[in-house]
Amino acid sequence: MRIGKNAETLRKELSGKDPKFKLGDATAQLISELCVAEQSPNCHAYVNAVAAAVGGFVPLEACDGEPGPGSLMASTVGLVTGASQVLADVTAARADGKISDNERRLIERHATGVIRDMQALLREVKRENESTKRGRAK
Template identity: 35%
Template sequence: MNSNDALRLMVAYYPGGREAMAVRLGITDELLRKELAGGPGHKMGVTRAEQVSEYCIEAKGEHCYAYVNSLNARSGRLLELPVRDDMTTPREIRTGMAGLLEKTSATIMALTSALADDNINDNERRDIERKLSDLFAVGQGILRGTHEINESRKPAHLRAAA
């Protein structure tokens, strides 16, 4: 996912949507629509993109880290995602691992299929990036869940010492 796609996704999931974000930014909804579309003469600047990202993260909306993840992905880095509420028991961790294997398989299949002709077109790249993002999110959820379970089982004096 590129940074423009990420910003569109984040704004779509911002509470109140694009209209609310435009008000927060102090611009018209139409200007924000054009900047998000990336049309000629209406490119979103880095300062505004950072504001959008900051407001989405502040609202803790779904996909609020998409922009910073898209920037990090370009450099081969990952951003740690917020704690997932759905992996706090051993059973949920095991279910998460099954999901991780499923997403890994889907990602390998998409990449293998895309490379069949020794080329990756734009649609294939977007599909691979989406699948990898999903895979990373589940993996990070599992890491967080295992950490939470480990910490919750320690005696209080050991948690305080850490």
């Protein structure tokens, strides 16, 4: 196996159900690199999660098989809808004056979706820009 672990150990680490088996950063990074190399769907999920956890944003190209909204307007709507959901989550979480672990995880999950939507928007802007330049070159 290219990861250097037997399948059963890797399965236990990925499931997260057994506290004796934890997926380390090095293994997660290696799996992510393999997914990106294979252009598998959601191949940038790990790097997005790591960047989001530290308040970062990494603009990435789409992997083959990643669903794209198909239009600049659809990307924009997805971004606005997702950002509105994060705002609603934060508002609801703060209603009692404190944010619980579950509320924080929900906010982080939805915020990661907003990052993904932002990347989709940037891809669509780039595609439209390239299409515009090709149209001018004729």
